[in-house]
Amino acid sequence: MLARVTGCTVAGIEGKMVGVEVFLSSQLPSFDIVGLPDAAVREARDRVRAAIKNSGLEFPKQRIVVNLAPADLKKEGPQLDLALACGVLSASSQVLIGEKGLAILGELALDGALRPVRGVLSMVLAARDAGLKKVLLPLENAGEASLVGNMEILAARSLEEAIGILHGGQAAVPPSARKMPEESAATDFAQVKGQAGAKRALEVAAAGGHNVLMTGPPGAGKTMLARCLPSILPALGEAEALETTKIYSAAGHLKDHAFLITQRPFRLLHHTVTEAALCGGGRQARPGEVSLSHNGVLFLDELPEFRREALEALRQPLEDGEITVTRLQATYTYPARFMLIASLNPCPCGLLSDPTAECICSAWQVQRYRQKLSGPLLDRFDLFVEVPRLRFEEVTRTEAAEPSREIKKRVEAARVRQRQRFVQEVITHNGQMGPRQVEECCRLDAAGRDLMRHAFQRLNLSARAYDRILKVART
CATH class of the missing domain: 3.30.230.10 (Ribosomal Protein S5; domain 2)
Structure with a gap:
C-alpha cells in the first residue's frame, strides 16, 4: 500500500x-x-x-x-x-x-x-x-x-x-509567540569619559548604517565605545525581526524556541574565529557570524590579529549584503547585511600615535603589522576614527556625559527620514545605497565638487571610497 x-x-x-x-x-x-x-x-x-x-x-x-x-x-x-x-x-x-x-x-x-x-x-x-x-x-x-x-x-x-x-x-x-526579552545595554554612552569625536562618529554610523574602523592606543576606550553602540540602535522593524528570527531559528540559536528577536544583533568575535565559522557552512550547513549579525553589528576587536583569509572573506558580504557558501553537494546563500565595527592599535605595542609615550616598534614591525590588512578590505570602511588616550582631566571629570537614550532619539529620527527617502526602494538607510541611489541622493554643488576633486587627487581615493564619502555626507 x-x-x-x-x-x-x-x-x-x-x-x-x-x-x-x-x-x-x-x-x-x-x-x-x-x-x-x-x-x-x-x-x-x-x-x-x-x-x-x-x-x-x-x-x-x-x-x-x-x-x-x-x-x-x-x-x-x-x-x-x-x-x-x-x-x-x-x-x-x-x-x-x-x-x-x-x-x-x-x-x-x-x-x-x-x-x-x-x-x-x-x-x-x-x-x-x-x-x-x-x-x-x-x-x-x-x-x-x-x-x-x-x-x-x-x-x-x-x-x-x-x-x-x-x-x-x-x-x-x-x-503564544513571545518577544526576546530586551536586555539592558551593558554600557551606556554616559559612562564613556571624553572621546566626543568618536561618539559623534558612532552616532553618524548608527544613523546611516556605516562601517567604522577605530584606531588608538590600548586603554583609550575603543572596545567600550563599540559595546555602547547597541544602546543607540533603533529596534528591528517587523520584516527585519522576522528575517533575523528566521536566521537564528535555522542556526538553532533561539531561546526556548518561542522568541521573536526585536533587538538588533551585536556579535563580538574572538580573533581565533575561522573562515567557516565567520561565513557559515560546515558539514551541516549553518549560518555563520556574518549572517547572525544580519540587521545588526559585527564587532572585530584587534583587527590585525584575525586570520587574513577570514578577513578577506568579509569583502563579499560587505559589498553585496549576502554570503554564498559552496559545499560538496550544494550552494547556500545567506543574508549578511550588517554594520562592521573594528578596532586596532596603530602598531604592535600600541603607542605609535600616543604623544605621552614612546613607541618601541621598528619601522619594519609597524609596516608588517599594517600589511595584515589589505587595501580592498580597508576600502570598505566608511569612517576612520582616531581614539586618543584620555588626559587626566577627562578621566576625573565628574560631569555626566550625554546618555544613550538622547543619542538614540536623533538616530531614530534620522532613520525615519531615510525610510521616507527610500520608500520606493528595497533599501532602508544610506549605507545600503548603490551607485544609482548615490547619484540621485548625493548630488554635489560646485564648491563640493571642487573639494572632492582635490581630495580625490591628493588622497588617491578609489571610486568605492568616493561613493562611501558621499554616503556618510548624506547621513
Missing part, C-alpha cells in the same frame, strides 16, 4: 517542502529510505520503529520503502521523523490522514515523545507559501510557528497525541 504525507526540511536558512512517499510490499521485512537522506534521516528508521512500538502501535512486518521527493534535494536533520512515522502508519492503515493541506514535522524520541527541531520558522513559512493551511509539530516549537500568520498550528507532545489530532482530537494549546 502507498501513502503520501508532506514533511519539511531546512536548506541553509530556507525551508523546503518534502514529499514523503511510503510503500509497503509483501517481502522480507526491511526499511529503506531513498532520496538523498543524510545520516540523521537514515537513522530515523530506528527512531521511528521504536517510537511506533512504544506508542502501543504495530510496526508493519513488511518491506518498507520511503522516497523523499524531490530526489535531488539533500534532506538533513531529524525534522522528518514524525512525517516518516505518520507515513508508515498511514500505509499500514493504522492512521487516516485525510487532509492534504497539512505539513508534518518534528523529531521523535524512542519512547514516542516529540522533540523540538531547529528552523521551524523557515519551514512553516515555506509551508504557507506552498499553499498549505495547517502544520503539525512539537509543542515546544508551536510558539515560534505561531509567528507565521494564516496558518493553523497543531501542537503535540508525542506521537500518540499527534495521531489523536489526525483522527480529529484536540491539539495541545500552543504558547
